[in-house]
Amino acid sequence: MDGSRRDQVIRECLAKPGSAEDYPFGDEVAVFKVAGRIFALVPLGPPPGSISLKCDPDLAADLRARHAAITPGYHLNKRHWNTVALDGSVPDEELLELIEHSYELVVARLTGAQRRELMT
Template identity: 50%
Template sequence: MTPAEVAAYALEFPQAVMENPFGPGLDVYKVEGKIFAILAPRATPPTVSLKCEPNLAVHLRIQHDGVTPGWHLNKKHWNTVRLDGAIPPGQIEEMIEHSYERVVAGLPKLVRLRLR
């Protein structure tokens, strides 16, 4: 996936917004003010950091060389994924969806119901 494809996919989720709270070069995708993806489109190679269930995070790191512990994030709950073409787009989409769902699951029930 290209950074543009990641960005477009992340914005398809209900109430997803993109902000640049850390300045230009890092696109932060949030739902209800909570981060579910951090895209570094200008990095070489581009990367996206995604929230992940801890056991799955370890499994993905073992399965893919392009998945590493979250860069400057809680390495137990975040993975950084290289967007260099090594990981099929469908798998990256699954990781983005999983991240979004993890964040939504932590929101208050009334907010979760509104997002469905």
């Protein structure tokens, strides 16, 4: 990833169709939503930072077992969310796949009309 990892994950989140950046919890956390539903949270504190992502529960447990940098979601449903430290220990490709996975999980729960709107 070029630039800071946090800047890159923010760009990646914003590149998703229909993605919107919001600050419902104050200026310290960038929240990324699609059709009003959260798929990523990025605290804006000191580096290296982290990103919290929605995740299939079985995959979430597997990821936590494989990576010390992946922990249960901070202040989130620990079964369905992981927090990934942006310390470089999770390979860039895998991190980008996890962002995509989170986005796809949220999109899958949208109505058909909402999904079609994302395609336009």
